[in-house]
Amino acid sequence: MIVSEWVFITAYNPGSVVLSKEENEERQNKLKQRVIEADLSFIEGVGISEDAVWSDKSIFIPGITLVDAKRLGKDFGQNAIVYGTKGEKAVLITC
Secondary structure, eight states: OOOSEEEEEOOSSGGGOOOOHHHHHHHHHHHHHHHHHTTOOOEEEEEEOTTSSOEEEEEEEETOOHHHHHHHHHHTTOSEEEEEETTSOOEEEEO
């Protein structure tokens, strides 16, 4: 399967408000369920800050449109998502 669009997204710490591990895990599981219900696949990963001070479990979703990716980001309270298209550099998209 060839895909031209993708997103790297998390449900952790919405609005940059630090939540408990349990709350973040519950949110992340709901995000994964939404992706499955949309008949999309995902690969689990981790987003890590440049200084390695923080990290959030994330998922890589190939084949998702920018509109749908932004909607997921908004629905899960994210400030931004990492979005990419084939042949281009990834970009940070505000939600």
